Amino acid sequence: MSTLTIIFLVLVIGLAGAFLAYRYSRSLAAKDGAQLHSRPIYHASYVACWAMIPALLALMVWLVVSPIVIASDVRGSFPEGILAETSLTEDLAYGIVESLGSGLRVLPADERETITDATPVAELRELLNQRGVPIASASADWMVPLAIQLNGMQIFSRWAMTAVVVLLALGGAFWGYRNIAPRLRARNGVERVVTGALIAASSIAIMTTVGIVFSMLFETIDFFSRISPMEFFFGTEWNPRFSGAGSEGSAGSFGFIPLLAGTLYIGFVAMLIAVPIGLFAAIYMAEYADSRTRSVVKPLLEVLAGIPTIVYGFFALVTVGPFLRDLSAQISGLVTGDYTSFIQAQSVLTAGLVMAIMLIPFVSSLSDDIITSVPRSLRDGSLGLGATRSETIKRVILPAALPGIVSALLLTASRAIGETMIVVLAAGVAANLTINPFDAMTTITVKIVAQLTGDLEFNSPQTLVAFALGMTLFVITLCLNIYALYIVRKYKEQYE
Structure with missing residues (x-):
């Protein structure tokens, strides 16, 4: 399931929870003349926040951490000394493995099942070329098992991410709906969320500036470790x-x-x-x-x-x-x-x-x-x-x-x-x-x-x-x- 589809599901769950919370809050207000601390719209926003924010945060963290963990595991599975025998760097070898794994997902299910660890890379390259997927000529037979491993881990990670995010959205919506009561301070909670969002938005400019500075600073330090600052700042020849x-x-x-x-x-x-x-x-x-x-x-x-x-x-x-x-x-x-x-x-x-x-x-x-x-x-x-x-x-x-x-x-x-x-x-x-x-x-x-x-x-x-x-x-x-x-x-x- 794609990331946009997961986000859409989370939004649907949040809106559905907000609609049910709004109706329930209005029914509480009409029942026995109960006086609500917060208006029904705040109860709806309260449930929507519980449904969407934890799920979207988990999705963001998963999208950042999962590729790092998978890449580390695949790189650790490289045969010992194999890179020393070739002119490939570790990053380039992993890139080829990643392209092979991406190509496997393009193949139909029946053809994908025929690919095993013993499949020669030339045969896999020919199948992928027929599908319009270019593969580097430096690919080797030892990369095929790693590509299958990478593909399997990515598929498992995607389905696990979908399940965790959807369950968090459903659980958050249920938790927020369950807490609705006449004296629930929903407005205070929603305003805290809005305040946090405003602070995060205002911090983007600061963090962007910090990121720009540090992205240049380390390379600048590396440059001045090779070239004298006096020569740079006071030199008259470029x-x-x-x-x-x-x-x-x-x-x-x-x-x-x-x-x-x-x-x-x-x-x-x-x-x-x-x-x-x-x-x-x-x-x-x-x-x-x-x-x-x-x-x-x-x-x-x-x-x-x-x-x-x-x-x-x-x-x-x-x-x-x-x-x-x-x-x-x-x-x-x-x-x-x-x-x-x-x-x-x-x-x-x-x-x-x-x-x-x-x-x-x-x-x-x-x-x-x-x-x-x-x-x-x-x-x-x-x-x-x-x-x-x-x-x-x-x-x-x-x-x-x-x-x-x-x-x-x-x-x-x-x-x-x-x-x-x-x-x-x-x-x-x-x-x-x-x-x-x-x-x-x-x-x-x-x-x-x-x-x-x-x-x-x-x-x-x-x-x-x-x-x-x-x-x-x-x-x-x-x-x-x-x-x-x-x-x-x-x-x-x-x-x-």
Whole structure:
């Protein structure tokens, strides 16, 4: 029985128990004028919780633990020394056994009964190939008994799980129904369950963050055990390639400075363009535009936020980059007579300009919502005292909206720092260290993708450096968040 079918059965049992509990609770209320502590709907929810929660928790635990136990038992049954005689690793051998076991379940019952421990793997492979199930050529005869064992254990585990979960659901529904009484504090129990569910939901973000940190932390520690942190954080050359087997320093150069400089430089150029335009657009829409203009302009701006970043990258590669290159060639020709472009098609300026176009909707939309949330009484008070509209905006509205605007700019900066596709196509992948905005540079995220592209094993500095880059970028973003929180708390004002 599939997992979805088991969940469906548990839900049906819970709903049936809730329906019976609701009817029984109403009958208690009507009988001799008994006064219930909780309403019938709480009694129904009480029985449903007892029917579903223990059963679903048992199902979740079984689905996690059962594969581990089965895999451990099958791996322990591997013939001694068999892996040493072949080029297979234990994980690969178990994967082949698992594929054979999955193939056995595809075969019809009559054909499956003919498969025994003595069946040659070639015969089993031929049967499975006829059913469209590919089997690795490295499979061997000793894997067939293990595949039969694995298949049997999985089938037994599935049926045992179904029986245990269904019995728990029925037992929980019976227990909850049996406890229904006029003075049962069903509402208190249901509210505790709801509180626990809310706490679990709110903990998902925390646990996700912890999982992200630890998933990068251990690989980062492994990387720094191979490469000196001083070389990484203060190096000015990025060339993580083997220079030759067995040669000194074959791991290459892992200088982080060019990547950090490119990330900050491109982000700074993008913010330098996007923030004034987006903020002025927000002020216009919030304070000057009429409702008809606002209803047209704001959706048009927000359309830009829905465009995939790869489209912006193509726009930079095909249009903006060649335009800046040709424009610089024309300017150079008019000034010096030499029509040599001084702006590369892939440059910091190209990436920053196109990224700014992408960021404008974030700045304008968020800032507009923040400015319009400033109380109307502040505007009326300022105008009543004789201030002009522009003075009201500069001295009253913007200071009041400053904490929210800072948060919007932080969100925009985080988006700029984490952008990848625009940088790949508009700024290139060369890790240059330069202050010339007309030259090509690259960012941290681009190199993370580059180091994790292809068929890789996580046992070399060239691959592990991606985790070090990701961890460093995480720390940088965290510091930005902490600083922005400090700014928000410092300038935050309370309005009645």
